[in-house]
Amino acid sequence: MPLTVKDMMEAANAVVARIEVDQAKALIEGGALLLDVRDMVELQQSGRATGAHHIPRGMLEFRADETLKSHDPELRKDRAIILYCAAGGRAGLAGKLLKDMGYDEVYNLGGLADWVNGGGETTPA
Template identity: 40%
Template sequence: MKTAEQMVAEARARIEEWDVARLRATPDAVVVDIRDVRERAKGHIPGSIHAPRGMLEFWWDPQSPYHREVFAGDGPFVLHCAMGWRSALAAATLKEMGFEVAHLDGGMEAWIEAGGPVETPAPKG
């Protein structure tokens, strides 16, 4: 049996990892937030696209009835989650499907720690 930590380590060995500095220096990067809606509601990277982890492969696959055209673009695409574990696994899965993606090492926590801007949704009402 493998632990989640082992699976993340194996995924990280197979994928491209970006740090916050590289992401901030690449204005054409398409940032894809794979966190769930409750996490994203607390704040997100401005301009990021929300693609919940549970739908990611279906939204990315052009043969899927759930395909989203935004993922047919050139990228570069950089996935992120809260700490970089889920995004590493997701990036490895998309790579196995034949897509070129990277993930943000350290996720949203690294982004905030490095002083990256955070956008919060306007209150409903």
């Protein structure tokens, strides 16, 4: 039976913990990477969480694979990664992908609005 988005989201939510902004800030202070997986157009429209690194969801596999020249050195398997997108769906799916690729400590912060509503600062585009 083919997978549906609902199936994929349930699988992602089962393995990627959802965290609050205060938890994210504490992890970031300890060296975690805050990763924005939205598309570039979204960043241009609404900016990003201050200090966030950006890798679009569609490129994540290529940036996360250490065997490729396109690997992003900010992605390390010994570093916690906190993902966010617009509402949390892509962040969850991206988190599951990273888990499948061997990244152990991966969290879903939700959306940029969650960051802002939790007192997180943003940087304009």
